[in-house]
Amino acid sequence: MTTSTEHPEDVIVSVQDLQVEFKTTLGVVRALNGVSFDIPRGKVVGIVGESGCGKSVTARAIMQIIEHPGKITNGSIEFHRQGGDRATSQLLAEDGAGADDAVTASGGVDITRLNPRSAAMRAIRGAEIAMIFQEPMTSLNPVYTVGSQIEEAILLHQTPDKEKARQQAVDMLRQVGMPNPERIAKSYPHQLSGGMRQRAMIAMAMSCHPALLIADEPTTALDVTTEAQILALMRKLKDEIGMSIMFITHSMGVVAQLCDEVIVMYLGQVVERASVDEIFYNPKHPYTRSLLRSIPRIGMAEHTPLEVIKGSIPDPYTQVTGCSFHPRCPDYLGDVCRDTIPAEALLAGPTPHGAKCHLYTDEGRAALAAPATTRG
Known part of the structure; x- marks a missing residue:
């Protein structure tokens, strides 16, 4: 997974270590906990995961429309505008003093440093980054x-x-x-x-x-015929004007049909990211595997119950230690999963493939090699 600082011409948006919190009277809801991913130029990136995993908050952070009391507390959202460095300079010049610190080393614009109501952000929102809302x-x-x-x-x-x-x-x-x-x-x-x-x-x-279209479950209310028409229209515009698409959905069928790459989120974190073929035919994270197993399949025997992911998403005010998925994970390794946050492992394959799981860390391999009675 390359970053925009290495190949800015190939990436339209690079999100790095993004954190968003909602401070309420009941406590702090950490909606995003260090989300990082790139959206390649001219590609469709699907964002999947259960309700409440942070998909829509990520989209709203990119648009700078997070509602109060939500706030971006850390990280960056680097956007490389149409027209490159010159267009960026003109945009920030029009916005007045104080906007220059939003320019990144690679010539992009760090959206998190722009005032949501500024002229610069308004020029980007709608014209260069547009969003289709869920409701x-x-x-x-x-x-x-x-x-x-x-x-x-x-x-x-x-x-x-x-x-x-x-x-x-x-x-x-x-x-x-x-x-x-x-x-x-x-x-x-x-x-x-x-x-x-x-x-x-x-x-x-x-x-x-727009250069980037963020679609938050845009076909949920549509019949299958209209859905097919809308997906075809998105593909047509993507090909004609080189538009990138960030597509948020619960439908793995739509992901398989439309997307080039897939990002799997759970509890405010990216747990796996890879090409669409790798996600469907070679999923690495236990959560991704569980999602795919829960999909109905042609040829299933009548009255066969669908597989479900055991347990439920933790309370939003609860901070889960270690791996966020460990309370529900079928491959739970004990103390290492409960106490240590796994780093993203870059896995070998025909395309870049990353997964945050102790099955692929040195600590996890050591726990896996230990006797089962000592795993905690």
């Missing part, structure tokens, strides 16, 4: 028509011509499979079905042809 009804403004909301993004980031923006908005609605897009553009969100609202959100996010 469209709470993301669309109920007092404006769908068309006017899409036009607003186009007018802000692409053209001051209102008629051109209107035509582009209608065209985007047509591309996402809306019937009679001219009529839909004049409709309000409450006049549309859930699936149509979701498609309107997708049209809005893709209207400015």
